Amino acid sequence: MIRQDTCKNIFLAASCILTLLPLVASAQVLAQSERGSYLGVEPSGQTAEVIPLSSLGRASIGLQVAPVKREPLPLQIATTGKIEAVPTRVYYQHALLTGRVIQVLVTPGQYVEAGKALVLIDSPEINQLAAETLQIKAQLEADIAQQKAQLDAEIKQAATDVNLWEANAKRDKGLFDEGIGSQKAWQQSNAQQILSQSKLSALKTKRDLTLKALKIKLDLTFDSLSHRLAQLGVSPKEFSKMIARQHTILVVPVTSARAGVVTDLKASAGQSISPNDMLCRIADLRQVWATADIYEDDMARIKVGQKVLVKVAALPESEFSGTLTYIGAQVDPQTRTLPVRAELANPEERLKPDMFADLFVQTTDPIPAILLPQDAVILRQGHHEAFVEVKGGFRPTIVQVGRTFGDKVEIVKGLQPGDPVVMRGAFQLEAETLKSHGNAELFVQATEGERSMPGSKEPEEQENKNPGMSTSPLLLIVIVILAFVFGFIVSTLWRRPTKVTAPNSTSESYSANLSPDDSTSHTGTERTGGTITTRSNNPQSGS
Numbered sequence: 001m002i003r004q005d006t007c008k009n010i011f012l013a014a015s016c017i018l019t020l021l022p023l024v025a026s027a028q029v030l031a032q033s034e035r036g037s038y039l040g041v042e043p044s045g046q047t048a049e050v051i052p053l054s055s056l057g058r059a060s061i062g063l064q065v066a067p068v069k070r071e072p073l074p075l076q077i078a079t080t081g082k083i084e085a086v087p088t089r090v091y092y093q094h095a096l097l098t099g100r101v102i103q104v105l106v107t108p109g110q111y112v113e114a115g116k117a118l119v120l121i122d123s124p125e126i127n128q129l130a131a132e133t134l135q136i137k138a139q140l141e142a143d144i145a146q147q148k149a150q151l152d153a154e155i156k157q158a159a160t161d162v163n164l165w166e167a168n169a170k171r172d173k174g175l176f177d178e179g180i181g182s183q184k185a186w187q188q189s190n191a192q193q194i195l196s197q198s199k200l201s202a203l204k205t206k207r208d209l210t211l212k213a214l215k216i217k218l219d220l221t222f223d224s225l226s227h228r229l230a231q232l233g234v235s236p237k238e239f240s241k242m243i244a245r246q247h248t249i250l251v252v253p254v255t256s257a258r259a260g261v262v263t264d265l266k267a268s269a270g271q272s273i274s275p276n277d278m279l280c281r282i283a284d285l286r287q288v289w290a291t292a293d294i295y296e297d298d299m300a301r302i303k304v305g306q307k308v309l310v311k312v313a314a315l316p317e318s319e320f321s322g323t324l325t326y327i328g329a330q331v332d333p334q335t336r337t338l339p340v341r342a343e344l345a346n347p348e349e350r351l352k353p354d355m356f357a358d359l360f361v362q363t364t365d366p367i368p369a370i371l372l373p374q375d376a377v378i379l380r381q382g383h384h385e386a387f388v389e390v391k392g393g394f395r396p397t398i399v400q401v402g403r404t405f406g407d408k409v410e411i412v413k414g415l416q417p418g419d420p421v422v423m424r425g426a427f428q429l430e431a432e433t434l435k436s437h438g439n440a441e442l443f444v445q446a447t448e449g450e451r452s453m454p455g456s457k458e459p460e461e462q463e464n465k466n467p468g469m470s471t472s473p474l475l476l477i478v479i480v481i482l483a484f485v486f487g488f489i490v491s492t493l494w495r496r497p498t499k500v501t502a503p504n505s506t507s508e509s510y511s512a513n514l515s516p517d518d519s520t521s522h523t524g525t526e527r528t529g530g531t532i533t534t535r536s537n538n539p540q541s542g543s
C-alpha cells in the first residue's frame with residue numbers, strides 16, 4: 001500500500017514539472033522576442049522599401065547626394081612613418097670666435113633669410129683682428145709711399161741728365177757742322193744722351209714694378225684680413241666703415257649662412273661662447289623626407305622611382321605626393337622590416353619634422369574603381385548598405401565593399417557609375433529606417449538637463465520601466481507561484497486520512513489490547529460490519 005502512494009505522489013510531481021516546462025520555454029521565447037523587437041532586429045536581405053524625406057528634412061540633416069563615378073584606384077602598399085628634415089638642408093650656426101652674447105635677434109620657429117643677423121657678439125678676437133688689419137694696411141701704405149718717393153727722385157735725376165746730354169749733343173753737332181768742333185766730341189755727347197735716356201727709362205720701369213708689387217702685397221694682406229673678418233660676421237659695409245674711420249669693431253653680428261626656419265636656439269644674452277658652441281640650428285624645409293618601414297612580404301613590390309602619397313593627421317584635407325628615392329640594403333633583424341624614404345616638395349613648409357605620416361607606395365598603374373566615403377556605407381545585419389536616391393525618396397541598396405584607402409572605401413558590387421548616392425547623412429537615413437520599423441525608443445535619450453535634475457531617474461531605472469524588458473521577470477514570478485501551489489496540493493494529498501479494510505480477527509485483537517486508561521486519551525476503534533473506523537474519545541474534542 002505504501003508503494004502505491006509513493007508512485008502516486010511521484011506521478012503528480014512529474015506531471016507538475018512537465019506542465020511547468022512549456023510555460024518556462026514560452027516565457028523565454030516571449031521575452032527574447034520582445035527584447036529583439038525592442039532592439040530593432042530585422043530580417044536580413046535587401047530592403048525594397050523607399051524612405052521618404054522632405055526637402056526640409058534633407059536640409060536639417062545636411063544630406064548630400066552625388067552621382068558615383070569611377071576613379072583611379074592605385075594598387076599600393078600602405079605603411080606608417082614620419083616626416084624628417086633633409087640632413088643636407090640643415091645648417092648648424094656656430095659662433096666661430098670667442099666672446100660674449102650681447103643680444104639675440106631671432107626666436108625659435110622664425111624664418112630667416114641668408115645673411116640675417118642672428119645674435120650680436122662682443123669679441124676681443126674681432127677687435128684684435130680689426131686692429132691688425134688697420135695696422136698692416138697703414139704699414140704697407142707707408143712702404144708704398146716711401147718707395148714711390150725714392151724712385152721718383154731717381155727718375156727726376158735721370159731726367160735731368162737726359163736733358164743735359166741732349167743739350168751737349170746738340171751743341172757739339174752744331175760746332176761740328178760749322179767746322180769748329182770735332183766729330184769725336186759730338187759722338188761722345190750723343191752716346192751720353194742715349195745712355196741717360198736708357199737710365200731714365202729703366203728707373204721708370206723699376207718704379208712701376210716696385211709700386212705694383214707693394215700694391216699687390218697690400219691688396220693680398222688686406223683682402224685676407226677682410227675675408228677673415230667677413231667669416232666672423234663683419235659685413236662689407238661695416239668693414240668699409242672701419243677703414244674709413246680707422247676704428248676697430250666693438251660688436252659683430254653672427255649672420256645666417258642659409259635661409260630657413262630656426263628649429264633650435266641655444267644662445268642667450270650675456271652667455272660666454274667659444275668657437276665650438278652652437279648658437280642655433282636652421283633647417284630649410286622646402287624639401288623634406290618621409291621615412292617608413294616596409295615588411296618583408298612587400299619588399300619585392302617596391303623599387304626606386306615609384307610614386308608615394310603621404311597624409312598627415314595635422315592636415316587631413318591635404319595629400320602630398322613624392323618619389324621613392326631610397327630603399328634600405330639590410331633588413332632589421334628585430335622587426336623584419338626594410339627602411340624606405342620618399343622625397344617630398346614642401347614649398348609652403350606645411351610639413352614639419354617628426355610629424356607622423358601615412359605613406360601609400362603606388363606599385364602599379366592605377367585602375368578605375370568606384371570609391372565612396374566611409375560615412376556613406378552602413379554596416380547593417382551583416383551586410384553593407386548605401387542609399388540611392390529614387391523617385392519618392394531613398395532606397396537602401398546592398399553593396400559589396402573591397403579595400404579601404406584612407407577615408408574612402410572601394411565598392412566592388414551593387415552600384416553603377418552615375419547612381420545618385422547619399423554621400424553625407426547616411427546614418428540619419430538609417431535612423432529614419434529604424435523609426436519606420438517601430439523602434440523610436442532607440443532615439444529617445446534624456447538630455448543633460450534632465451539627467452542633472454533632482455527628481456530625474458538614472459538610465460538603468462528608465463530601462464527597468466520598459467515593458468519589453470520587464471515581461472520576463474513577471475512571468476518567472478507567476479511560474480514560481482504556480483509551482484508553490486502545485487507543491488501544496490501534492491503535500492495535502494499525501495497527508496489526507498484514508499479508510500483501511502481489515503479482517504474481524506484483527507479488529508478484535510486490536511480492541512483487546514487497548515487498556516481502560518487508553519480509552520480516554522487515545523483514539524478508539526469501532527467495528528461496523530467489516531470496516532474499522534477511528535474516532536477520538538477525548539471529551540474536549542468537538543466530535
